[in-house]
Amino acid sequence: MNGVSRETSASLIEEEPPGTGSITGKPDMEPPGKRVSVGRSLFADVAQADWDNWKWHFRNRITTPGELARYIPLSSKEQARLELVTRKYPLAVTPYYLSLIRPHDPHDPIRKQAVPSILEITMGQIGREDPLEERRDSAVPGLVHRYPDRVLMVLTDICPMLCRHCTRKREWHKGCWVRTAAEVEAMLAYIRNHRTVRDVIISGGDPLTLSTHHLEDVISRLRAIEHVDIIRIGTRFPVVLPQRIDDELCTMLGRYGPIWLNTHFNHEREITPEAAAACDRLLRSGIPVNNQSVLLKGVNDTLEAQRRLCQGLLRIKVRPYYLFHCDEVQGTEHLRTPVEAGIKIIEGLRGYTSGLAVPTFVVDLPEGGGKVPLQTNYLVGQREGEILVRNYQGKVFRYRNPGAPARPEPATPATGQTEGTPTPGPVRARVLSQARRRMG
Numbered sequence: 098m099n100g101v102s103r104e105t106s107a108s109l110i111e112e113e114p115p116g117t118g119s120i121t122g123k124p125d126m127e128p129p130g131k132r133v134s135v136g137r138s139l140f141a142d143v144a145q146a147d148w149d150n151w152k153w154h155f156r157n158r159i160t161t162p163g164e165l166a167r168y169i170p171l172s173s174k175e176q177a178r179l180e181l182v183t184r185k186y187p188l189a190v191t192p193y194y195l196s197l198i199r200p201h202d203p204h205d206p207i208r209k210q211a212v213p214s215i216l217e218i219t220m221g222q223i224g225r226e227d228p229l230e231e232r233r234d235s236a237v238p239g240l241v242h243r244y245p246d247r248v249l250m251v252l253t254d255i256c257p258m259l260c261r262h263c264t265r266k267r268e269w270h271k272g273c274w275v276r277t278a279a280e281v282e283a284m285l286a287y288i289r290n291h292r293t294v295r296d297v298i299i300s301g302g303d304p305l306t307l308s309t310h311h312l313e314d315v316i317s318r319l320r321a322i323e324h325v326d327i328i329r330i331g332t333r334f335p336v337v338l339p340q341r342i343d344d345e346l347c348t349m350l351g352r353y354g355p356i357w358l359n360t361h362f363n364h365e366r367e368i369t370p371e372a373a374a375a376c377d378r379l380l381r382s383g384i385p386v387n388n389q390s391v392l393l394k395g396v397n398d399t400l401e402a403q404r405r406l407c408q409g410l411l412r413i414k415v416r417p418y419y420l421f422h423c424d425e426v427q428g429t430e431h432l433r434t435p436v437e438a439g440i441k442i443i444e445g446l447r448g449y450t451s452g453l454a455v456p457t458f459v460v461d462l463p464e465g466g467g468k469v470p471l472q473t474n475y476l477v478g479q480r481e482g483e484i485l486v487r488n489y490q491g492k493v494f495r496y497r498n499p500g501a502p503a504r505p506e507p508a509t510p511a512t513g514q515t516e517g518t519p520t521p522g523p524v525r526a527r528v529l530s531q532a533r534r535r536m537g
């Protein structure tokens with residue numbers, strides 16, 4: 098479709114099942130990374146060897162409301178609604194991720210990411226199909242070139258789970274496709290011919306749905322291009338099917354570094370022993386792991402939820418990198434928060450916990466405008482030789498600006514906001530009055 102040739106993916110899921118075992122215990126008594134898969138008991142009849150095999154999970158994904166009802170209590174009305182939604186936006190969830198859901202809690206933050214909501218269609222006219230206009234910026238099919246020094250390669254639209262907040266949910270009903278050999282060669286040729294491209298992001302769909310052998314074919318040819326400095330892989334496998342991060346994959350990736358891996362944890366309960374072990378295997382293979390979460394209503398839109406997520410990630414040595422405001426994609430409006438919620442969360446983290454645990458909050462602008470960071474304005478005043486800055490507690494400090502003529506300490510307090518002083522950004526009246534008192 099859309100002029101893109103497609104191959105079936107069935108043959109691409111190859112044999113290779115290491116993985117880690119699930120543990121039993123009391124889920125709420127332990128910190129992230131030590132917690133158990135709460136619903137493994139739902140799959141008690143599944144042999145451990147199958148549970149550890151990512152291909153078993155992939156083959157046994159839950160894709161119909163009827164199957165889902167075997168694990169989560171659903172009234173017939175709820176099932177009927179799910180049938181309606183999934184005609185437009187299909188359902189797919191791995192047994193592993195389903196096992197993290199608390200079946201009797203309709204507001205469970207894991208459930209909200211995996212189980213369709215009727216609001217996906219009743220609010221479905223709000224937003225845009227392709228707000229980021231990726232199609233417009235496609236240099237060749239599958240290759241998005243928007244920023245000067247980096248490109249995005251979309252190798253497949255197949256994902257282990259269909260996340261309800263996905264930016265690319267417009268693609269879901271088009272069937273599963275994988276770029277053909279000719280299409281991949283066209284992408285590589287474009288990169289070879291554009292010497293400014295030093296950073297290649299391999300994404301999807303989820304590129305780790307491809308076999309390790311298939312991935313190696315693409316990565317090794319990318320690595321042979323002299324001006325490509327780094328390769329980044331965008332994948333949600335460590336979160337939704339961590340068994341995929343096996344030794345064979347890690348060893349292969351380790352051969353073609355520097356490779357960075359960006360994953361997508363949204364809630365601290367996703368940081369299970371299996372997920373922690375997957376990230377550890379990547380790190381030990383020389384693959385740094387960063388996290389890009391999405392701010393989602395009812396999932397992680399409180400300061401406490403974000404603090405626990407970010408601190409939990411640091412515990413497993415994963416750096417919280419971005420917190421994305423949820424894009425204005427049709428079918429996701431019910432999960433979107435006001436932008437101010439994200440700014441407030443970051444303000445509540447900054448200074449109160451390690452800077453390593455504070456992601457950059459960004460909006461990805463429509464029409465290909467790109468990512469823009471948003472945060473509280475800490476610069477509350479400025480004049481020749483100094484600036485006024487407020488700290489995380491709201492206290493305002495003068496800071497001498499090097500390079501400007503040194504100003505003697507005024508015998509009497511300086512006057513307040515003087516002529517020529519740039520107007521500060523939107524700061525609270527309290528902070529402004531403090532600033533003026535300090536200046537005058």
Ligand code: SF4
Binds near residue numbers: 258
């Ligand atoms: S894994 Fe990523 S691309 Fe796939 S459905 Fe989830 S958010 Fe979308």
